[in-house]
Amino acid sequence: MNNLTHAKKKLFLIFVAAATFMLTIAGCAKSNESDGGGNAPKNTTQAPEATEQGEKATYPISGGVKLKFWLPLAANTSANFQNLAETEFAKALKERTGVEVEFIHPTAGTENEQFNLMVASGDLPDIIWHNWATYPGGPEKAISDQVIAKLNDLQLEHAPNLSKYLQENPDIDKMVKTDAGSYYSFPFIRGDQRLLTSAGPVIRKDWLDELGLEVPTTIDEWHTVLTAFKEKKGAVAPLSPYWDMMSVLSWGTFIGAYDITKGFYMDEGQVKYGPVEPGYKEFLTTMNQWFNEKLLDNNFATLDTKTVDANIMNGKSGATVASAGSGVAKWTTTMADQDPKFQVVGAPYPVLNKGDQPQFAQYSLPFTRFGAAISANSANKEAAAAFLDYLYSEEGMLLANFGIEGTSYTIENGSIVFTDLVLKNPDGLPVSQAMAKFTLSHDMGPFIQNPGVSQTMIPAQADAVEVWSSTEVAKHFLPPIFVSEEEQGEMAKIMNEVTTYENEMMLKFIMGTEPISNFDKYIEQLKKLGVEQAISMQQAALERYNNR
Secondary structure (H helix, E strand, O other), X not given: OOOOOXXXXXXXXXXXXXXXXXXXXXXXXXXXXXXXXOOOOOOXXXXXXXOOOOOOOOOOOOOOOEEXXXXXXXXXXXOOOOOHHHOXXXXXXXXXXXXXXXXXXXXXXXXXXXXXXXXXXXXXXXXXXXXXXXXXXXXXXXXXXXXXXXXXXXHXXXXXXXXXXXXXXXHHHHHOEOOOOOEOOEEEEEOOHHHOOOXXXXXXXXXXXXXXXXXXXXXXXXXXXXXXXXXXXXXXXXXXXXXXXXXXXXXXXXXXXXXXXXXXXXXXXXEXXXXXOHHHHHHHHHHHHHHHOOOEOOOHHHXXXXXXXXXXXXXXXXXXXXXXXXXXXXXXXXXXXXXXXXXXXXXXXXXXXXXXXXXXXXXXXXXXXXXXXXXXXXXXXXXXXXXXXXXXXXXXXXXXXXXXEOOOEEEEOOEEEEOHHHHOXXXXXXXXXXXXXXXXXXXXXXXXXXXXXXXXXXXXXXXXXXXXXXXXXXXXXXXXOOOOOOOHHHHHHHHHHHHHHHHHHHHHHHHOOOOHHHHHHHHHHHHHOOHHHHHHHHHHHHHHHHOO
């Protein structure tokens, strides 16, 4: 394969530097502070290249290397292809690396079951894509079980691109290894702060305009707006949560106004658990009021996405919580011809006091915990490492993010731009499916996602993400920590009982079948179930993480 031209390399470096500047002014990375690890990559001014210790691989790799790669097939890909190898992305990857890959895809819906069966059999492919934090005992246990290889030496010697990137981004480096310092996978990294938030409150802007109301920012303003939707627009369910209430609250939606979230979080370096904090009682009291006033959809506990879609588009609801793609973009596109006045926008995460900065939001760490591990019994570890490292190189990152130059993207006025094969596919494919033909960036994989992929958003979608991203969630979000192997069984037992009881009581408190006056009894029961012990385990895990 021909190398990138000098001009193309220069353009790539400018592109990376521009993204870096955005990160720097956003203050999203502090190299020597243990602030929870919720940071996007640190300042980097050039694309990853060879480290001092390792030499850059020469592609295509000689020797006729053949590898087996186990990974679930993304829905956007499976809509048009039976195997990743059939895509233009995989064909280009094979040509450029010289590696023939047999992709093994578990049946959709059986991924976890098939993974467990594969591990139990001991018959492992060369590369395995998985969320290794969910392996019993964590990734360090997967290494000691001889399921996957410890990558420290392999990465240093045969993955110079990834190694250089991690050297330049110590916050990310800390995330992708264990407490013992073991590297265990080639990770999927969201390479920009703008890629870390993708969902939040959504509201009918056309209704607000008609009623002379502003987009609400406080809990009181939300109450006023939802009441107006009910009384003046005839909304039978003014607020319908898009996902089940437990998911919505784990993002800190509405509950975040009370300076807590649904699960574990950090406050000044201390691990806390939202449902045992005083603010949780205030939140439940507010939700109970909204439930009684029929501002909160009284079917919130059983809503599904089809119902919420219908409610938003037929006027039964005026607000919800949704993602930018499957919510804002879908509804805007669907209703464009049916009702030209229809308009939904992303609303800020609510606060109690006007002007306060939201503390919680839907958020993803730059490292998602998913990664491509090399199996311990692979006979091709070095080749597998070099193959995977290609996707962290200049050329590889362009391929993973944007596909093939001149086909799926072009360079216009110094910017990388998707072509109409992606943005306006002649075969009528949705953008995400068109991207899946040429890239990995429609989903995830072993590469660093570039903020340029966001150009596929429609304006309303992009605006919503910008609004939702204006929070302080990064300083509260727990990094990828691991409870010690000895404690994991006890932790799982405690949290299974705690969350079951907690969710049951949440519904009762909101619906009024349990009086809020019994909140103290609820707290005492959580303590009996061991919630304080679980918090202590998480605190110890956080301290180990900070010492990595």
